[in-house]
Amino acid sequence: MVKNKSEEELFLEKYDxxxxxxxxxxxxxxxxxxxxxxxxxxxxxxxxxxxxxYLALPGVFVGVDExxxxxxxxxxxxxxxxxxxxFEQLYTWGEVDRDPRMRIISVSYMALVPLExxxxxxxxxxxxxxxxxxxxxxxxxDKIGFDHGKIIEYARERLRNKVEYSKIAFELVPKxxxxxxxxxxxxxxxxxxxxxxxxxxxxxxxxxxxxxYTSGNAHRPSQYYRLKE
Amino acid sequence: MVKNKSEEELFLEKYDxxxxxxxxxxxxxxxxxxxxxxxxxxxxxxxxxxxxxYLALPGVFVGVDExxxxxxxxxxxxxxxxxxxxFEQLYTWGEVDRDPRMRIISVSYMALVPLExxxxxxxxxxxxxxxxxxxxxxxxxDKIGFDHGKIIEYARERLRNKVEYSKIAFELVPKxxxxxxxxxxxxxxxxxxxxxxxxxxxxxxxxxxxxxYTSGNAHRPSQYYRLKE
DNA sequence: ATAATAGTGTCTATGAGACAGTATAGC
DNA sequence: GCTATACTGTCTCATAGACACTATTAT
Numbered sequence: 001m002v003k004n005k006s007e008e009e010l011f012l013e014k015y016d017x018x019x020x021x022x023x024x025x026x027x028x029x030x031x032x033x034x035x036x037x038x039x040x041x042x043x044x045x046x047x048x049x050x051x052x053x054y055l056a057l058p059g060v061f062v063g064v065d066e067x068x069x070x071x072x073x074x075x076x077x078x079x080x081x082x083x084x085x086x087f088e089q090l091y092t093w094g095e096v097d098r099d100p101r102m103r104i105i106s107v108s109y110m111a112l113v114p115l116e117x118x119x120x121x122x123x124x125x126x127x128x129x130x131x132x133x134x135x136x137x138x139x140x141x142d143k144i145g146f147d148h149g150k151i152i153e154y155a156r157e158r159l160r161n162k163v164e165y166s167k168i169a170f171e172l173v174p175k176x177x178x179x180x181x182x183x184x185x186x187x188x189x190x191x192x193x194x195x196x197x198x199x200x201x202x203x204x205x206x207x208x209x210x211x212x213y214t215s216g217n218a219h220r221p222s223q224y225y226r227l228k229e
Numbered sequence: 230m231v232k233n234k235s236e237e238e239l240f241l242e243k244y245d246x247x248x249x250x251x252x253x254x255x256x257x258x259x260x261x262x263x264x265x266x267x268x269x270x271x272x273x274x275x276x277x278x279x280x281x282x283y284l285a286l287p288g289v290f291v292g293v294d295e296x297x298x299x300x301x302x303x304x305x306x307x308x309x310x311x312x313x314x315x316f317e318q319l320y321t322w323g324e325v326d327r328d329p330r331m332r333i334i335s336v337s338y339m340a341l342v343p344l345e346x347x348x349x350x351x352x353x354x355x356x357x358x359x360x361x362x363x364x365x366x367x368x369x370x371d372k373i374g375f376d377h378g379k380i381i382e383y384a385r386e387r388l389r390n391k392v393e394y395s396k397i398a399f400e401l402v403p404k405x406x407x408x409x410x411x412x413x414x415x416x417x418x419x420x421x422x423x424x425x426x427x428x429x430x431x432x433x434x435x436x437x438x439x440x441x442y443t444s445g446n447a448h449r450p451s452q453y454y455r456l457k458e
Numbered sequence: 459a460t461a462a463t464a465g466t467g468t469c470t471a472t473g474a475g476a477c478a479g480t481a482t483a484g485c
Numbered sequence: 486g487c488t489a490t491a492c493t494g495t496c497t498c499a500t501a502g503a504c505a506c507t508a509t510t511a512t
Contacts, residue, residue: 022251022252022253022293023251023252023253023254023291023293024251024252025252025254025323025334062252062323062334064251064252064332065325065332066325067323067324067325068321068323068334069323089320089321091318092297092318092321092336094254094291094296094297094298094336095296096294096295096296103293103294105254105291105297105334105336107321107323107334
């Protein structure tokens, strides 16, 4: 008796045969920070083929006994030395030919870290890690390897959107911050200036005062705040 | 005589083990539709261990030579018989123990299909596919296998959010639809009634009239519209 | 005419945006 | 007092929400 195989059955046969050729899974990291009034991203300069001398996102392969989040934490630790920073999943990229060496599906994660935390770890790095302006990066996408240019664009867009309706920007300032400082972060991410009074009204319910003030500047000092709760 | 294993032997053991233990990648499908004034989801009743007799999301493994999107299209075709429906990536789930058989990372995709398109394909299905109310499903999460209950909640939340700021609800009605019909879709997804006049103002710039009207009802007929562009 | 649903006009409260004003430090 | 930046008050306009009203079909 001839039985028609379902597509799934046929697929599983093929799948079994190609077991040795299975898909690799990686996490790609988009570590953002703000430096010199610019949004910057942690990238590496590749010193191997493929895409030798191109820029690329740092990333690690996901181990069989490792969750995606564990892989992300490990990757962040390896590339920056910092721990316990904010991150969130962005998108999963699965085109067949996105890596010429082999089939790699990559789950991208965006991490935000205040420059101060990153600075503490400067010099610890082994491989060639750079902080580059996101605007400049996206102006010369031909220097970015793999599909990472597209991923960076996606992340920047997500960051812009999320700044508007979430508290994500607070991840880019120290625990205590001034409002002009925070406003600068918003403006840099959004790419346009904001009105002081409106900005303060908008975030007023998210913050609470401290009794500390800036000092040493030839103008009125500004008060330090912290995130509420 | 006890013989130490050669390096070659050890390597082969390790290689073999890793070969077998690599990560598998699947796509899980959340096919939503609206039936009888309820938001419904396509689920399957499992007839195998693990989670035999539990409900679960349909899904397929991603082939080595297949993109994520190709896998999704294949899965949707296999489970519903329909083609060319809207879908978008939701989230990627990567806990180590989420499937007791083996390490599977699953990329979840949400698909929306008007009931009319689904109806055309009813009876084509092989395995046991059900259309179940999302509310009822989430009230009895203990009957849902794997981490799929969590995934369904995530998807429902995303759908709710996205209805508010996108044109996603139009994917659940036929190409030509009446405004009361569309409003009903919005209300079902959001879970609360809307004011007619406000609803119409809000979507007025997304739609354009046709010259067709409903007929045969004992009340004023309603006009058919279509999505602009 | 009535019942039932389709469709519209408009008042109000809320919030975003724009701008002008006041406050306080170092020099 | 001057300069530079911090901080605040308030007007306007667009929009979301609430509600009352009119319109059109079959019976």
